[in-house]
Amino acid sequence: MGDKGEKGSSDLVLDLYSNLIKEIWEVVSALIGEAILTFLFILAIRKLEEKYSFLNSLKVSEEGVSLERVREDCRTVAPVEIHRGFQSLVNHLSHLFSALAEGVINKELFPKVFPKFKEAERIISQK
């Protein structure tokens, strides 16, 4: 039962971050282009891959980010760990955006990202 419940919330967290990443991709690629954004995503994943190895399963290309393999690889990963991994990824991306363009990108992104972080935390705490 516990295992089933854990899987359920893992999927919920992954769904949430899948949407969030899709949204980040749409907003930011319109500002800096797909090539640079792909580069930044790969850079951020490389930075965090040691701590959150499941992030390695993200497939990043100029067409976008796919979480398909992450879903398979995360079957045994705790939802809170998934949340932390993606939260770190988004935070690191945000740090890179700020290094490049100070507040210009984050100002566009923040209203969309913040509520989803809160939502993820809510799902985790309900578990």
Next chain:
Amino acid sequence: MRLIFKNLNVLRSTINAISTSIEIKEIFASAGNNLPNLFDFSSFGIFWKEDLLLFLFQEDSCPPPFTQEVVKNMLKVFSTLGGESFEADRIPLQIEKRKLRPKQMMMDPKATLKSHLTLPLTVEGEILGCISLNNDQPNAFDVQDLQFLSVIGYQMAATLKHFQRFSSIKNISIYDPLTGLYNRRYIEEKLGGEAQKSFHRRTPLSLVMVDIDHFKKVNDTLGHTEGDQALCKISSLLKNSVRKKDTVARYGGEEFILILPETFLEESFVIAERIRRLVENTSFEVGKAQVNLTVSMGISNFPSHRAKSKEELIRMADQALYDAKRGGRNKVCVFTEKSAQWTIPI
């Protein structure tokens, strides 16, 4: 709406100018000419990692501390993006200043960097450098500036990558991969040009063919890796023994060729003889062994030998080299009609 169209037109012509540039300086010049019509900035920079160059296009009144801040920030962002870390004082700066602002809006001598947009120049996941718009006013840039700069950056990166590929293809096609000297294809083309110039202007031109004596023995006794090392050592000795205007190439195997423009026969003999003695007196470290080598050389010259084409010059130098070999090696021989007659079968 009209402003957006105007900006899009400027953006279009900027991109067009960048994509048709044939060198990095031209990219920089076209950016410098067009960007003030698109953005309000104090300084625009391009950092190109391969040549370790940083171009800055700046407002005339830009104070030096502001420039230093811009450079430091660009290098910091570059390193944050996974590029190498560079010390600001190691990067040669090329600064072009222009009046971008009216007199009453000149920059304060104590102005500091208050806002910037810096984007990586990336192609296929590789970071080649970065571009940066900088201002001494806070919040100087908006979303549209970022969008336009990213389009410009994308085009710049693609064009710069194209230059990089072109230059590596060019290198492959003209250099000998083992010795780093010019290859036979290049030297024949070069000799064609030099010969034409000499025949036309009636200026002297000498050609020297060089061959390492008994080179097969080096390969047979020490091995081919050591043989290659010996070729490299001789190559650098040749390269360091000629003048700036001369050209050295590997003609094939253990054979080399020297083009000595504006050089009379007597002068070329002195140069060749000096090289021959230098090789003879040098002990080459090859692998773990010390090897003594000698070279034979043959010289042809215009106008002394009345050659009418580059092919004839090569044939004459080759003939003289043959004489040097036949005469006992470790010698410099000059082409003579007599030796030519001697070898041409009747």
